[in-house]
Amino acid sequence: MKKLMLIVILSLSSTVFASSFVSQNDPSARIILNHPQLTKQISPVRLLTVNGENVSAQSEAAWLKPGEYELKFAATVDQRYTKQFISTRQKRSMDAKKMTLKLKVEENKTYYVGFDTSSNDTEDWETVVYKVE
Secondary structure, three states: OHHHHHHHHHHHHHHHHHOOEOOOOOOOEEEEOOOOOOOOOEEOEEEEEEOOEEOOOOOOEEEEOOEEEEEEEEEOOOHHHOOOOOOHHHHHOOOHHHHEEEEEEOOOOEEEEEEEOOOOOHHHOEEEEEEEO
């Protein structure tokens, strides 16, 4: 009985997570999360939530239905390429607003998302769409 309940709960929770995600063959927009950028001051990101709902780890890309989203990310900052040193304590306390991106995506477009660390001031670091195709 416990196994059956666990399967039902997992099935229901996956439908919540999958509601915004689609197959790359369906009408969709592609969000690129980890791409070799022209500048190393754009750090790769991991998608954590879509419209407040936790999602399973997305490593390279995610396909979303066309629409408006609030996406929350975690960044992997390589400090060899930043102008400002940031301590572990500062990383943990980074403003969640800087890790959140409101984005309207359109069908058949690709959005390249990264964490911009080009500023000398860490307060200016933020998640950005740095390219749209």
